Amino acid sequence: xxxxxxxxxxxxxxxxxxxxxxxxxxxxxxxxxxxxxxxxxxxxxxxxxxxxxxxxxxxxxxxxxxxxxxxxxxxxxxxxxxxxxxxxxxxxxxxxxxxxxxxxxxxxxxxxxxxxxxxxxxxxxxxxxxxxxxxxxxxxxxxxxxxxxxxxxxxxxxxxxxxxxxxxxxxxxxxxxxxxxxxxxxxxxxxxxxxxxxxxxxxxxxxxxxxxxxxxxxxxxxxxxxxxxxxxxxxxxxxxxxxxxxxxxxxxxxxxxxxxxxxxxxxxxxxxxxxxxxxxxxxxxxxxxxxxxxxxxxxxxxxxxxxxxxx
Amino acid sequence: xxxxxxxxxxxxxxxxxxxxxxxxxxxxxxxxxxxxxxxxxxxxxxxxxxxxxxxxxxxxxxxxxxxxxxxxxxxxxxxxxxxxxxxxxxxxxxxxxxxxxxxxxxxxxxxxxxxxxxxxxxxxxxxxxxxxxxxxxxxxxxxxxxxxxxxxxxxxxxxxxxxxxxxxxxxxxxxxxxxxxxxxxxxxxxxxxxxxxxxxxxxxxxxxxxxxxxxxxxxxxxxxxxxxxxxxxxxxxxxxxxxxxxxxxxxxxxxxxxxxxxxxxxxxxxxxxxxxxxxxxxxxxxxxxxxxxxxxxxxxxxxxxxxxxxxxxxxxxxxxxxxxxxxxxxxxxxxxxxxxxxxxxxxxxxxxxxxxxxxxxxxxxxxxxxxxxxxxxxxxxxxxxxxxxxxxxxxxxxxxxxxxxxxxxxxxxxxxxxxxxxxxxx
Numbered sequence: 001x002x003x004x005x006x007x008x009x010x011x012x013x014x015x016x017x018x019x020x021x022x023x024x025x026x027x028x029x030x031x032x033x034x035x036x037x038x039x040x041x042x043x044x045x046x047x048x049x050x051x052x053x054x055x056x057x058x059x060x061x062x063x064x065x066x067x068x069x070x071x072x073x074x075x076x077x078x079x080x081x082x083x084x085x086x087x088x089x090x091x092x093x094x095x096x097x098x099x100x101x102x103x104x105x106x107x108x109x110x111x112x113x114x115x116x117x118x119x120x121x122x123x124x125x126x127x128x129x130x131x132x133x134x135x136x137x138x139x140x141x142x143x144x145x146x147x148x149x150x151x152x153x154x155x156x157x158x159x160x161x162x163x164x165x166x167x168x169x170x171x172x173x174x175x176x177x178x179x180x181x182x183x184x185x186x187x188x189x190x191x192x193x194x195x196x197x198x199x200x201x202x203x204x205x206x207x208x209x210x211x212x213x214x215x216x217x218x219x220x221x222x223x224x225x226x227x228x229x230x231x232x233x234x235x236x237x238x239x240x241x242x243x244x245x246x247x248x249x250x251x252x253x254x255x256x257x258x259x260x261x262x263x264x265x266x267x268x269x270x271x272x273x274x275x276x277x278x279x280x281x282x283x284x285x286x287x288x289x290x291x292x293x294x295x296x297x298x299x300x301x302x303x304x305x306x307x308x309x310x311x
Numbered sequence: 312x313x314x315x316x317x318x319x320x321x322x323x324x325x326x327x328x329x330x331x332x333x334x335x336x337x338x339x340x341x342x343x344x345x346x347x348x349x350x351x352x353x354x355x356x357x358x359x360x361x362x363x364x365x366x367x368x369x370x371x372x373x374x375x376x377x378x379x380x381x382x383x384x385x386x387x388x389x390x391x392x393x394x395x396x397x398x399x400x401x402x403x404x405x406x407x408x409x410x411x412x413x414x415x416x417x418x419x420x421x422x423x424x425x426x427x428x429x430x431x432x433x434x435x436x437x438x439x440x441x442x443x444x445x446x447x448x449x450x451x452x453x454x455x456x457x458x459x460x461x462x463x464x465x466x467x468x469x470x471x472x473x474x475x476x477x478x479x480x481x482x483x484x485x486x487x488x489x490x491x492x493x494x495x496x497x498x499x500x501x502x503x504x505x506x507x508x509x510x511x512x513x514x515x516x517x518x519x520x521x522x523x524x525x526x527x528x529x530x531x532x533x534x535x536x537x538x539x540x541x542x543x544x545x546x547x548x549x550x551x552x553x554x555x556x557x558x559x560x561x562x563x564x565x566x567x568x569x570x571x572x573x574x575x576x577x578x579x580x581x582x583x584x585x586x587x588x589x590x591x592x593x594x595x596x597x598x599x600x601x602x603x604x605x606x607x608x609x610x611x612x613x614x615x616x617x618x619x620x621x622x623x624x625x626x627x628x629x630x631x632x633x634x635x636x637x638x639x640x641x642x643x644x645x646x647x648x649x650x651x652x653x654x655x656x657x658x659x660x661x662x663x664x665x666x667x668x669x670x671x672x673x674x675x676x677x678x679x680x681x682x683x684x685x686x687x688x689x690x691x692x693x694x695x696x697x698x699x700x701x702x703x704x705x706x707x708x709x710x711x712x713x714x715x716x717x718x719x720x721x722x723x724x725x726x727x728x729x730x731x732x733x734x735x736x737x
Contacts, residue, residue, distance in 0.1 A: 062370065067464065067721055069372030088737070152595045170533060172596060173582045256537075256580040259736040267736065270430050271457065271541075272728050275370060 060279035070275060078280040086264050086281055093261040094288065096175070097244030100182035101190075104239045105232065107183070108190035112231075113224075115191075116198035127195070130188055138185060142252045145181050146172060149253070173255030181249040186242060190235040197231030198224070233300055241289055261285055373441040373465060378638060380470040393645035394421040396432070396448040398632065401503070403665045412652050418645045426452060433458040436637070440467045445639045450646040452502050455492055455630045455716050456542055457728060459499070462635070464721035468498040469636040475647045476500075478654035486629070487671035491557040491715040499633035500650060503668035506705065506713060507543055508627040510602035510620045512592055520599060522624040523551045527574050536591065536600030537574075539583035541731035542716055543628070544571060547601060550625045550714065557715045561723075564730055571734045583735040592618060603630075604702040605668045612667070612696070620702055622709050629713040631671070664694070669703055676704045 060078055064070040083090070115126045133141060147153060149172040152160075159165045171177050201224070209219040247262030254260075261281065268278035395409075402408060402422070409420045425448070426432045432453065436446040453459060462468050473480065479500055487501045511520050515534070526535050526547070538544050546556045548567035559567075574580055581597060589610050591597040607620040634653075636646045652658060654671075660678035663670040676698065683694035697703055705713070719727055 059370065064370075064372075065721075065725065066461070067372055067374050070370040085733075146590075150591075150594050150596055168533065170581075170596070255582045256575050256735075257737060264736060267732055270434055271732065272725060273461075274725070274729075 056279045056282060059275050060283055062276045064276075066273040075276065078276045079284060082277060082280040082284050086261065089259055089261045089264050090281075090285065090288065092258070093244045093285070094292075096179055096182060096250070096258075096260060097240050097246075099179045100186065100243045101236055101240045103179065103183040104187050104190035105236065108187055108235065109194055109228075109232070112191045112194035112198055116195050116201075117203060123199075127192075130191060134188060139248055139252075141185060142181055142248055145177070145184070145253060149177055172253060173258075175254075175258055177253040177255075178250050178258050178260075181253045182243045182246060185246075185249065186239045189238040189242070193234035193238060194228060194231040197228045201227055229300060233297070236296070237293060240292075244289060245285065373437070375440070375443065375466040375638060377466045378470060380472055383469050383638070384472045384475075384643070387644050389418065389644045389648065390642045391417060391645070392419045392421070393449040393642040393649065394423065394447060395646075395649065396423050396425040396451040397502075398426045398452060399424040401452070401632075401666055402662065408653065408658050408661055409649075411658065412649055415652065416648060418648065420649065423448070429453050429456060429458045433462070440465070440637060440639060443639060445641050446637050448637065449640040449642045450634060450636055450649060452632050452634055454632050455490075456540070457719075457724065459492060459633065460719050460721070460724055463493070463498055464724075467638055469638045469640060469643055470497055471500070471636070471650075472647065475644075476651040476654075478651045482654050482656055482659075482672045482674055484671055484673045486710055486713075487631070490631070492718045493633075499635045500654075501631040501671040502634045502653070503662070503666055504629055504631040504671060505668050506604040506620075506622060506627050506702070506709075507538075507546065507630055508602060508604060508620055508622045509599060510588075510592060510607045510618050511599040512595065512597075513617060513619055515595055515598040520619070520621060522621075523547050524625070525599060526601070527551070527570075527579065529577060529579060531598055532577070532579050533581050534596075534598035535574075535579050535581060536588045536597045536602075537571075537580050537583050537735070538588075538601045539585050539735045541728045541735070543601065544583065544735055545727070545731050546628045546714070546716065547623075550623070550627075553625065555714060556628065556717045559717055561726070564727060568730050568734055571731075575734065575737065589618075605666075608667050608700060608702045622705070622712050624712070626712045626714050628716060629710075630716070632668075663703065664697065667697065667703055669705065 058072055059070065061072055061074050061076065062070040063073045063075040115123055119126050148155060150156070151170045151172065156165060156169065156171065160167055160169070205223050206219050209223045214222065245262050247260050247266065250258050250260040251263060265278050265281050268274045268281065406422055409422055413419055439446045483500065487504070489495055493499045509520060509526065526537070545564065545567050548570040549556045549559050549563055551570060552566060554563045584600070588597060588600045588602060589606050592600050593610065593614065593616050602620060604620055607618050610616050611618055634650050636643050640646055653662065656672050656674035656678050659670045659672035660675040660682070663675050664679065679694055679698045683691055683698055686694055701709060
């Protein structure tokens, strides 16, 4: 209970920066210690994040071709080209990612709620069951949906036989198939963070709400739901970003009108060898996702975001 | 979720009131200002130095120097071994043909099924070729297409010495010499070929399919498969308008693009397939599709399906998987000897028996027929089926309807692929 309340006093870290107290006799080595401890992480970040992202950034501003080579000419036109040519695929990726995230939330929240509050002694078993499909490779899981959604397959076949669906109806190779596939593949990423928050919640707060004459719905809406928002926030980020950038699902389950931006980036790199273009699209996608996340964080309250990240 | 918005601000009100807060809690902005380092002069200098480094280095041009045949082969001798990169299932597990080669020449072959896809294989070896290093293979098999154009444009292939290839000269079919993509077989010779045509499932299609126009028929709305590859898709759109792909230019491509867009926007195309169209064609997701002859033959032979394959009346295309020697090969003489050895009719026939693709050696047909006569039982039946199959041994009439690929220069390549990828990746 207490840990969910905002800290009544300022957090200790803010009040007294560690190892910097002037009153303590702080040796040089002692002062350097935290930095040394953090060094591997910084090194990791520099080597595998900072360097690649800087080189990508510079490639996105180059011009030239594969034969003559690419030279940095500060070609900002690459970005304009990327947006002008591929805005449809970008918008589509965000739309599919958004739909899949909502679907995950609609399915995942009740699942997390049920496991956390009604799971009893079998909580871990239920979690294991949820994660079990993840033991099979991502691509294989997606491919198996092809068989599931085939025009004469196990789902559509019988529905057509009893006349519920017209003979020409198909789901595979359409937008709903892609969204379903995305939602299926990323469901655990929504359930787990929400579960983590709900599981830690003291269930007596619901009793307290009921003592104060809140009905079951009111108790959920005013007490449980707001307290679980940090988990929802984490879940949304963990599903929205990978689903928007995913291209396997669109590739396997999509049709002639469902190409997502990930596929575009891949073919710009590998088929067209248009490295600057590919890098520019990558950065546009990244910028759009970051903008989305920050405005979302603002809407939900930034402090809660920090709270989530601290976990 | 109604009510979420209302409840969102805070489940419990902040326990501190405003005045209280200013006393007990330092203003975060002030704290940040005090604790966080501001960019020093040095950091700013460092950042601009980084920018300078970035602008100084680019991605350098990757072409190698052009080689003449005489220069390349001068002083090169057989070393008694070579390594060969090929596609999976492109030679039997016993590697019969390689054993025969070793027996005949004493050269040992290290065979590797390393090529699963043109794009990824080329991507893997390109950095080494750009640096002039050996890629570890002396002979490799890649398909007609974009990668081949790039390999040639970048001068990554060894020019072939036809003096060393008597079998090729004697036995290669006319059709496999002087293809538009490699005039005079300067760099490549076919390993096996196939037809890009149309496959359909007679279980669902109850009329006769004759040509490419059927792929544009609204009757098959949502049941038509097209290929995602820029060259394959464009070839069919060009042929539909009666344009020879090998001699087409930008004007033709624009028209072809609008043809393909028209077909896509009408909802006729279900999907643009990389190479996984056979299963949907079998289970009814697709009724009719662009297809490769070898796939259809294998599916019918192995799964007992009854897919039909036709060479469209407007024409189809003849593709080849080509043997080539990278210019950095350590054992090029051995490689060219193996290349030529595989053109011996008896050897070519043995390969065809296993892979079921079109051999570039017409005399292999006779070899297989003779072998079928001598055989008995199941083997005889299988050999006869093979020998009679128009998919493996196209008739002369079929050949007249088969076209070569668009030979693209380096400059055109980018424009061409961008134009057609815009259609297949909409």
